[in-house]
Amino acid sequence: MKTASSVRRLQTPEQLVSIQFAGAEVKVREGGNLAAELLAAGVSPFRETPVSGAPRNPYCMMGACFDCLVEIDGVARQACMTEVVAGMTISRHSAVRESDNA
């Protein structure tokens, strides 16, 4: 994972909590917007597309584009529409590629 964009917090939060993203621990703000918090923590890419495997990160931040899809408890969720809960476990959505479904 490398930092794709330079997302910077205007204020340092008083406390950060731990969540898991794709097996790695990530420090984020409890109650924060999951997409924003993952970006601020330097997560990239959020996912790879099922068609070509291209990397994707949040694009619209308002629930329209579905590029920030992540998987929580086995369900695809839009990270930009999800609030951070301490301890949540997130996996990269849909590692499946179309060619695997031949």
Next chain:
Amino acid sequence: MESDFAIIGGGVVGLAVAWGLLKRGHKVTVIDGDDGSFRASRGNFGLVWVQSKGIGRPEYARWSQRSVAEWRPFSDELEGNTGHRIALAQEGGYDFHFSEETLADTVRKYEVLKAQLGGNYPYEILGHNELRKEEPEIGPKVVGAILHHQDGHANPLKLLLSLADDVRRLGGKIWNGKTVQSVKHDGHFRLKCSDGRIVEAGKVVLSAGLGAATLGPKMGFMAPVRPQRGQVLITEKLPKFINRPSLIARQVNEGGVQIGATNEEVGYDDNVTLRGLAGLARTAVETYPLLARAKLVRSWGALRVLSADGFPIYQESKKMPGAYLVTCHSGITLAAAHARILPDWLEGKAKPTDLEVFGEDRFVSA
């Protein structure tokens, strides 16, 4: 003459017939409707299917079997010509049962049909545990399945695309966005379209789906076709977990699971309903419990083209010889037969065996 054949309707039925005629060297013009027309070709389930078809009418089972047998070379040729991936898989398909009674009842019907077909009806009955070896994700409520080895599935949209592409490549003309308003017959045919365009042809094939209900009678057909709504839903792309298609669900080559389908007599209403979709979702989750967490991304309603008895109609007009009505609700399964066998009859040869019973005479009450 502009064309040997004019084909009214550019869905899978019309394009398959057009493709077959073009390959035999005929000049063909296809007249197709609007983007928003009722189109069964865009809304179907994609099964290339034999089982359950033709109960009480073995000719229909045989016709389906003939088409299914032609499907591999048909699809290979189209894929080779166009590069589109039709993703035909003919490794068998299931009819799932949630009760021993319905399973036994179906087997009884299949045995009768099998005898009528001279034994050519290769199916086996799988109990829950046997089924589980084939389909590990099957749910506990499925008591068993009938696995029919002549069944399969394909990508119906890629079939449509390949046909649209290859018909043009073979020199066929396709006019899109047009409705045929009138047909005149005077040695040859003159078709007048809504935008004023005239298409002249030696023969005409009416394969306009539900459109045949209005145009058919003008050409001397009874064309007793009616819409029957089928609602279908499809999930996000998932890792492959369904090995064979069934009447309940199939995993398409792009990864999504397609779930179908309702049978509703609601006229020309192709909307989806909360109740319809919810019922389909419930059955799908009972069949494959892991679908509970899958996201449903799309749904649609499409109108099947059903004749009065549900079987296809192949009829030459008595009023306008040279005009043929071709309509069915299994345009995907029958595509290969329509492309490779049916043109014999359209060229003026004898009607293929098994098709004599699918004329319109059967609708004339004694």
Next chain:
Amino acid sequence: MLEADLVVIGAGPAGMSASRTAAEAGLTVVLLDEQLRAGGQIYREVENAAPVRGDILGADFVDGLSLVRALEHPNITHVKGAVVWQIEDRTTVAYSINGVASFVIGKRLLIATGALERPMPVAGWTLPGVMTVGAAQILIKQSGMVLDKAVLAGCGPLLYLTAAQMCRAGARPLALVETQSMADLFFSLRHGLGAIRGWRDLAKGLGLLAELRRAGVKRYTGATAIAIDGETSVEALRFRTNGQEHRLECATVLLHHGVVPNTQAALSIGAAHEWREQQRAFAPITDEWGGTPIDEVFIAGDGAGVGGAVVAALAGEISACQVACGLGAITDEQRDKAAGPLRRRLRRELAIRPFLDRAYPPYAEAVSPADDTIVCRCEEVTAGAIRRFARLGCIGPNQAKAFGRLGMGPCQGRCCGLTVTELLASENARSPDQTGYYRIRPPIKPVTLQEMASVAEEGEQEITRET
């Protein structure tokens, strides 16, 4: 299951003002919104953000507080985090909260789903690090985060506002790469009279430009050939101005060339829409009250035609007056008396729009992208593929969708629909109206099969009621 006189979808300015007006008239209101806090995108998270970031975001943003506070009314049930996925029987709305499905039945339905940023397909726009200008603003509003080393590309007032907000927050953009030309500005002056009536908006815009100048933000105008470079994320933005090639290294590219009505919900119930050439977008056909040909259904705010937050709030009130009148809560005279002054303000607020539409037209190369540019982000379908489908007889988006899967992904065409219409229209030499739009079907937002199935169990009776 909930019941209400009025069900409102969307807690932006239109939905909030309509809810309050209807509640004050005595109607019960259920307000569904997919965010956890009211405000919509324009006033996103205003209650939390205004006290700590009001200076950065500006007075217009802080104004949204009053609308949010007005939702505290005993007749209003604000259902938070409710993702609407199906509308049926005109006014039955199915939604989910945290994966649990339910539905609400109203006597009337107001769709107030606001706007989306116009899709801006350019080479490289799917790379990590490319976001919309609106997304950058949402990061500031909701999360108190800024994007450093950013270039803003495209056109329109939101570009200036967001750049100014970024400057105030200490994250000065590297540059503004603007696509409008001097000719656009020149022709827009034909709408001078309207612009003068909208002088307050103009003054604000000029103030923002002065602020950007003072902050030292570099501006390029008349940009063409915009492309984004990068392997796994953004590395640079390339473009051309006055025949000169530029390449700006950057970490973030923010795209924007206007906003368009978010029509998904309205289209899903078959509400008639028309192409508005001025705005280069489809909008629903509504009457002077926001009423649609479907008697019980109203549409207000940017979703009915983009006019901005103040216009949306006024339109919401106007629709609520008609709803209250139709349900017998107020008389015709009361309705007309209330609506008169609202309409006068509405006209004043709309005065600047023709000027803006002409001064900041959509970026031509994103309306008709190069063949290798991805148009459908979900299914990765290029403009070239869509042009090929046109040559295979696709006169509208639905046949093209069947041929090439465009619009079949989870975003359901939100990010490609208008581009696909424009591309097919242009290839077939037909108008966008003749070409049409995707047939939008439920679910409006993806929903799990379990959620879908649970609704059947919850209320088989209710959802099959006769209408």
